[in-house]
Amino acid sequence: MNSAFLTQQGMGIALTAAILGLVVAAILIAKILRSPAGNDRMQAIAKAIQEGARAYLNRQITTICMISVVLFVLLAILRDMSTALGFLLGAACSLAAGYIGMRIAVLANVRTAQGAITSRQKALQAAFNGGAVTGLLVVALALLSVGIFWFVMSRINPQGAIASLIGVALGASLISVFARLGGGIYTKAADVGADLVGKVESNLEEDDPRNPATIADNVGDNVGDCAGMAADVFETYAVSLIGTILVGALTIGFGAPVVFPFLLGAVALVASIIGIIYVNVSKSKPGNALMGGVLVSAVLAAIGFWPLTHALFPDGIKVDDVLTGKAAAYSATGIYLATLIGLLMTGASVIITNYYTSTEYSPVRKIARASETGHATNIIAGIGVGLHATALPVICIGAAIWLSYSSAGLYGIAVAVMAMLAMSGIIISLDAFGPITDNAGGIAVMSGLPHEVRDVTDELDAVGNTMKAVTKGYAIASAGLAAVVLFGSYFVDLKHHLEANAATMHLDPAVINEMLSFSLRDPQIIIGLFIGGLLPYLFSAFSMNAVGRAAGAVVQEVRNQLARRPGILKGEDVPEYGACVDIVTRAALKEMIVPALLPVLAVIAVAAVPGGMKILGGVLVGSIVTGLFMGISMTSSGGAWDNAKKYIEEGHHGGKGSEAHKAAVTGDTVGDPYKDTSGPAINPMIKVVNIMAILVIPIFF
Template sequence: MPLDLASFLSSSGITLSLFMGGVGLIVAIFLIRNVIKQPVGTELMKKVSGAIQDGAKAYLNRQVRTISIISIGLALLLYLMSLAGKVHTSMPVGFLIGAVCSLIAGYIGMKIAVLANVRTTQAAVEDEHKALNVAFNGGAVTGLLVVGLALLSVGLFYFAMEGIVSKDDPKHGKIVVDSLVGLALGASLISVFARLGGGIYTKAADVGADLVGKIEQGLDEDDPRNPATIADNVGDNVGDCAGMAADVFETYAVSLIGALLLGTLSTSTNDSMREVALALPFLLGGFAIIGSIFGVMWVNFRKGSASQLLMEGVLVASLFSAIVYWPICQSIIPEDGLVMTSGTYSGTDLFLCSLVGIVMTFAIVLITNYYTATKYPPVNKIAKASQTGHATNIIAGLGVGNMATGLPVTLICAAIWISDSLAGLYGISIAVMAMLALAGIIVSLDAFGPITDNAGGIAVMADLPSIVRERTDALDAVGNTMKAVTKGYAIASAGVAALVLFGSYFLELEALLGEVVEFSLKEPKVIIGMFIGGLLPFIFTALSMDAVGRAAGAVVSEVRRQISERPGIMEGKDEPDYARCVDIVTKSALREMIIPAILPVIVVIVVLAIPALGHIALGGVLVGTIVTGLFIGLSMTAAGGAWDNAKKMIEDGSYGGKGSEAHAASITGDTVGDPYKDTSGPAINPMIKVTNIVAILAINVFL
């Protein structure tokens, strides 16, 4: 390839990628305008949608206030540490940038979702395909916003630090990239709060609505007589839309920063090699945004079944990325290869690493789809087991969840081995960036789910014809599978991204100590650390499950009180006090999210502060957290998604249909699976990464 192209990509690659990030935001704005101009339907539809919007706004406003207090406190702590010379003065600024951008990604994504839901319902009055397009475009806003914002925030802060830090400083490169750790920490902590708070909210409302509405009173899903039904619909947005957006924003930003950190630490003595190593991850992310835009266009302009079109959109984005990555890698990598401390790697080596990430993404999507979609054996097995009772439904679901870890973990192992063989730890970081570069289209699928779910709820509460509910139910079933698929993707990418962060941890240790650091299994400290780290995801999920149980209990009590004190509600004469349930679950979620969210921070600091454990044991903690967290996260999300779709399969007429014993058992399974797939399982992702990022920051303070 021409030398001038290689020179341009290495010197201006980051600028080019930021331009493509800007294009992603422009397309997102275009899609927002497209969604908003769609008709909103009847006055009753507007009223129901308005109640959902008000509830979502009330929750997010309170969440922002709560998180802001914690964030400002942590930023002040980082500022004091910078005054003491423990961290660079830019770190608190980076922390606030990461926190604010993560909040923005979640807030705008949720805002568009609650605007798109009623428009999707109205589109379903006319045609299912039109409803698909409205819902998907609403989801695509979140997808493109997340990747565009993540790329721009990291890139612009990087450029700012390049200008601030003196080029004459021998540690110029390391100071610049270390400053980005603050941004990663801000994004990670907000992500944990958003995932936990949103997850506790959505499942407390869902479980509370189901226990009293469906099981005790025999009401259908989204029956307007259920006092918790608005809170349930609000929860779909704050959990699956705002929470997922913050989660993937954080994973993307953290993985990009991890790749930059590895690139800097592995090329510290060669500025030209460092320039190449830093530009490549940005270029992969930038061009993949264009691929995601093509994927969105494909879904809009093609006809076919919803599940087929959405999968085709992912395939189009993947193929585009795979095609453009080849000339990028061949152009930017010098003919003699990229020289790093761990070895010299060719353009072909790094292209193959990126291909590993793309293939792994598509494979994870297909595998999770197999375990959670109604047309495949695992979900059918759970539905069939429901015929013999509640216990057999639960047993079958747990079995499916455990089995669903096998293929993804095998794939992750293969991806790590191949990438490491090709280009060492930097190769693994490139594979992770290629995975996360597809986040634009993947998050679009996830945000599609709550929009279609809400659309169905609005159809019921607005008393629209049954054909409308049938159309929204068909899209909702696809949306449920897409939510499970994207959670599997998020957990798998988080697991591999955490490995990159662990690599950054020990390279940072070696730079600080000036010696080779080994985490030998002969060392008891490492084993102790692995046990502590392995325990952390179990305690974390236990706390979050308990939180859902307590919050759901409060909702159940309130729903029972309203039905008992106001008999007119069940007769359809009185309107329930929806706002009361929204208020109860909002307060409960925000109160319950704090302890689980700060748990990983406390564990890291305590382990590092104990002289008998220290940085060696902390390395074991990080490995243990990654391994057990990955298994728990995959198992919980797959089991929850399978339980949910087994219930929908029975409601569609299989194994006795609605009102049968099998249906009652499937509702129990779905209720148990709700906090599995929407609270504890997904919240494992940011918890793993927060543990690693706090470790990288903490060793600079304690050593």
């Protein structure tokens, strides 16, 4: 298989692999639907969760669509119709990935609970296959949407196709922010309200049917962790793919550099399918089986990348490095090393996050031990763990940038990011596994299944909680690298724009070079760094306050119901579950809009002022740096707090109902918006800032 053949047929191969991913997802869906769905009581509870999740997402989609129509019109007027159409495509596919993944998750939860009656293996398969549907959908839809759009647009206008791809990236990123924020506000407001009144004040078990907020809590797991995470990683995958196309086309040329990222995704998708099969047949412990699936996929991808890289780039590449102003040549082996760096970053992010959030290691156990001396010491320990957790990932990201840049320039960084994101099929399978097992445990408790069943679901839930934290670490690390590529794309695109319009704008090469000089000695760059550094903090403040207000309303509702109807706690009366569902639904839809639009408005405001070109460059770097640290810190703290609570509930430090347990519940409720609302939503926010910066270049500059 030679370079010319791969260059000509590579897009078709990638699209075929994407279709294969959809076929395997359909097979898994059929397998899930054929599994027994439990008794009538289990099905009734599952139906209530399904209806709540569907009702919320339908209302969220309606809200997002109204905003998207306005943005579509503005893009069509200020940019062009192809960019506007790309925006709609990216938005639609991002919504579809989240919505379909959520629908399958709420079908898999009751089947996981039923499987736990038979064996741990049956429950593991039901939960993992439900998550694997989401993982495969994310990758397949991203490859299909970007691939088909690029194929069509590049035939019409190759140069215009590059610009219109930014529209696809913006649509995916903006929807991801809405999905992450809305779902995160929903799930954590319900979770915090349920825990504070149910566990701390009323000494109720997790998912006790007497807790009026328990249905809202289970619904939230799906709209936040399933739909939100799917939209998040779809966006990161699509943006990384687009970023690699842009860097390849603008610094090397069309052909092999543009086809290569699609083929990387195709090879890794096939490897992920094999990894999913491995998990299904494995007899190991749940955590070992899941990690084994990731390892199998990564090794197969690394093997497949070698012949692909050398066949596509037999003579290497010559990169016109606009960051240094020099051209440099790189070998096929150098490009392959960049792909390995991306795969190693995947492993590093998984291992590091697992260390800081798993009950098996000292950080979580330190928080549990600190809970013995009270609520405040639990909070202090959790914050400390989150701050410590930033060091190793940032060192690894720095090393990855350095090594991949040395291997193939800016294109090497882009390739490393793409190789890392190419593993999304198996990684997201782990993430969606978490909320499915959490829901399965809730269904087991609310339907009165034996304690042995809950023991199985609790074991899987503990593994799932670690998996959720691990995948958030993966998402943040990949987002940090992807943002670096987008910053490079901003620089490259800005250079091409200035050179193409030099005559009209009366610019000579010396002036252009001065305009592209992003030096720390320039006050405008410093101003931009401060503004960019502020954005993640301001964004997080809006989202944290939103959770706090909504959770307060849930607490009041639960307290009022228990006070007004004392028969609820005695099991003689049924709570009004719908009241809490309605509170968090309205709050999530209302509160998500302002923070989601913040990065869009900030970029426009900066671009519109004199010197906006350079200030905006500083904004991009500032937002990447502080956003990366905040994202890692918040998600690590939240995951560690959650598992410290679970560690105590296993019987350590006094067990359930002890003072240490109450302190751990407080820590968990603080950590909930950290790990499931603000922290994860910073990922797409950073990329919206970077994508908007590229989008406004021809409008303001």
